[in-house]
Amino acid sequence: MSAFVGARPPSLRVYEYLLLRYRRTWRGTLTSSFLEPLFFLLAMGLGLGHLVNAHLAHSRSTGHLGGVDYVTFIAPGVLAVTAMQMAQHESTYPVLGGAKWMGTYLAMVATPLQARDIQTATLLWVATRLAFASAVFLSVVAAFGDVLSPLALLALPAAVLTGLAFAAPLTAFSITRQNDRSFPILYRFVVVPLFLFSGTFFPISYLPGWLQVAARITPLYHGVALCRAFVLGQVAWVPTLGHVVYLAALAAVGLVVGRRTFPGRLYQ
Amino acid sequence: MHLPELSEGAPGIARGAPALEEVVAARGLTKRFGDFTAVRGIDFSITRGEAFGFLGPNGAGKTSTMRMISCLSPVSDGTLSVLGMDPGTDGPRIRARLGLVPQEDNLDLELSVRENLYLYGRYFDVPKGVLNDRIDGLLAFAQLAERRDAKVDDLSGGMKRRLTIARALVSDPEIVVLDEPTTGLDPQARHLLWDRLYRLKQQGVTLLVTTHYMDEAEQLCDRLVVMDGGEIVAGGSPRELIASYSTREVVELRFLPGEQELRAGQLASSLSGRAPRIEVLPDRVLLYVDDGDALMHEVHGAGFRPESAIVRRSTLEDVFLRLTGRSLVD
Numbered sequence: 213m214s215a216f217v218g219a220r221p222p223s224l225r226v227y228e229y230l231l232l233r234y235r236r237t238w239r240g241t242l243t244s245s246f247l248e249p250l251f252f253l254l255a256m257g258l259g260l261g262h263l264v265n266a267h268l269a270h271s272r273s274t275g276h277l278g279g280v281d282y283v284t285f286i287a288p289g290v291l292a293v294t295a296m297q298m299a300q301h302e303s304t305y306p307v308l309g310g311a312k313w314m315g316t317y318l319a320m321v322a323t324p325l326q327a328r329d330i331q332t333a334t335l336l337w338v339a340t341r342l343a344f345a346s347a348v349f350l351s352v353v354a355a356f357g358d359v360l361s362p363l364a365l366l367a368l369p370a371a372v373l374t375g376l377a378f379a380a381p382l383t384a385f386s387i388t389r390q391n392d393r394s395f396p397i398l399y400r401f402v403v404v405p406l407f408l409f410s411g412t413f414f415p416i417s418y419l420p421g422w423l424q425v426a427a428r429i430t431p432l433y434h435g436v437a438l439c440r441a442f443v444l445g446q447v448a449w450v451p452t453l454g455h456v457v458y459l460a461a462l463a464a465v466g467l468v469v470g471r472r473t474f475p476g477r478l479y480q
Numbered sequence: 481m482h483l484p485e486l487s488e489g490a491p492g493i494a495r496g497a498p499a500l501e502e503v504v505a506a507r508g509l510t511k512r513f514g515d516f517t518a519v520r521g522i523d524f525s526i527t528r529g530e531a532f533g534f535l536g537p538n539g540a541g542k543t544s545t546m547r548m549i550s551c552l553s554p555v556s557d558g559t560l561s562v563l564g565m566d567p568g569t570d571g572p573r574i575r576a577r578l579g580l581v582p583q584e585d586n587l588d589l590e591l592s593v594r595e596n597l598y599l600y601g602r603y604f605d606v607p608k609g610v611l612n613d614r615i616d617g618l619l620a621f622a623q624l625a626e627r628r629d630a631k632v633d634d635l636s637g638g639m640k641r642r643l644t645i646a647r648a649l650v651s652d653p654e655i656v657v658l659d660e661p662t663t664g665l666d667p668q669a670r671h672l673l674w675d676r677l678y679r680l681k682q683q684g685v686t687l688l689v690t691t692h693y694m695d696e697a698e699q700l701c702d703r704l705v706v707m708d709g710g711e712i713v714a715g716g717s718p719r720e721l722i723a724s725y726s727t728r729e730v731v732e733l734r735f736l737p738g739e740q741e742l743r744a745g746q747l748a749s750s751l752s753g754r755a756p757r758i759e760v761l762p763d764r765v766l767l768y769v770d771d772g773d774a775l776m777h778e779v780h781g782a783g784f785r786p787e788s789a790i791v792r793r794s795t796l797e798d799v800f801l802r803l804t805g806r807s808l809v810d
Binding site for chain 1: 550580
């Protein structure tokens with residue numbers, strides 16, 4: 213057999229591996245991708261939401277949440293937050309594991325597959341996971357009657373884009389690591405603050421001025437705003453386009469950086 | 481340095497005979513990691529179908545050389561050609577025809593034996609039908625047919641190693657690169673592996689083997705280079721190397737701990753020239769001669785009473801000791 217490199221796109225061959233491997237481990241991921249967001253929705257939306265709704269009705273300021281119930285307000289926020297968390301999880305430990313602990317990537321680059329194919333397939337895989345989890349979450353939210361517009365269908369690609377805005381830079385970063393010490397730091401000092409201050413559970417207009425500015429710079433703020441605009445059907449096209457451009461730019465930067473860091477790590 | 485082309489029919493020697501195809505050629509091949517130079521401008525050439533060894537201690541530059549040949553490590557200087565192509569630009573096309581057995585197994589422990597072979601074959605885009613047939617053959621070859629559905633995590637070290645070799649064969653490669661194939665295996669597992677590698681060679685597969693075991697190099701390799709400190713210090717067939725750099729036999733004498741140096745000095749003066757070369761190791765003294773039994777007589781006659789004494793044939797270990805003044809395996 214001479215110079216048979218194969219016809220199928222190499223990144224799809226890596227994707228096939230990730231898919232087959234997921235068939236072995238999918239049960240363990242159900243909690244983080246489906247149950248956790250639902251718990252949030254129940255606890256915060258229905259529990260805490262009861263108080264919030266009563267307070268807003270009493271003070272005649274229901275307009276603060278765009279005129280909707282608290283649970284309806286936070287549902288798209290939880291969608292975006294879940295996308296961020298899934299992306300963060302899939303883009304850190306498994307990437308370092310592939311390059312170091314398990315050696316999966318090292319096995320792959322000894323075949324016609326290249327480092328860039330692994331990067332591409334990893335992002336495709338994260339996108340797939342995000343799309344499925346978001347679809348399930350949106351269906352549940354719709355079943356509860358908290359989807360107010362057919363535009364909510366666009367919240368699915370919005371959530372995937374939000375996740376990729378994290379996954380692309382994070383995979384590019386994780387592949388350069390020699391150990392996992394930076395991952396918990398990343399979680400504590402990036403993911404958790406974003407989770408709390410990006411407009412998921414309350415409008416950022418309630419934050420002090422300087423924090424509002426900081427919040428607007430974070431990708432999660434744009435992800436939340438984008439998902440919320442679609443689910444509530446309150447789309448102002450110029451800001452929406454701004455969110456999309458911002459998130460897409462972040463994903464693109466991560467992709468470009470990873471095009472250097474993946475080969476840098478795997479070909480030494 | 482230039483490697484002497486010792487094997488008969490090597491290009492440049494047997495003019496007129498059908499030229500043997502050169503599958504790997506290196507000239508001045510160099511690998512640097514920052515300030516550290518792992519491989520210092522080595523030259524070698526490997527012809528199709530031969531088993532070629534890189535023998536040397538840990539840190540000699542063997543793995544770096546293998547990684548450059550496998551297109552996994554950019555060449556820092558010099559030229560390298562693999563199957564007539566340039567690893568710098570033709571990586572995927574070269575790797576499509578090459579099977580790599582890395583130093584450390586990187587099998588997927590969560591997946592089954594068969595799944596590991598299947599997915600690896602799919603990386604090469606081997607069509608599913610061809611692949612399934614090939615996997616059955618490889619499972620038999622690696623003596624893993626009964627464990628086909630076992631999780632790799634549950635296999636023994638020797639089984640994992642055989643699976644890694646089987647995996648490297650799933651694309652039907654022309655060259656198989658084996659980096660320390662039997663390190664860490666028990667003697668039985670090593671002999672089984674050597675047998676499998678010998679079968680591959682019989683099928684015409686070119687084998688590249690790195691090892692720090694001289695017995696492995698002697699068993700497997702038609703031709704080898706001895707590496708030390710990133711350089712090639714000698715090359716040839718195992719027999720040629722022993723003939724050039726050692727004597728036919730070796731007398732090994734073990735004296736009481738701490739006495740080796742002292743006794744070696746006494747042996748040198750009392751045997752005066754009948755053992756032209758004496759090496760002192762931490763635990764024994766080696767005398768290099770052509771007739772070991774005769775020398776042993778003289779040693780006893782001169783009143784030496786070593787704790788143990790054996791006569792053996794020279795091995796590549798002795799060649800390495802001669803060339804570098806150090807043992808191959810500490």
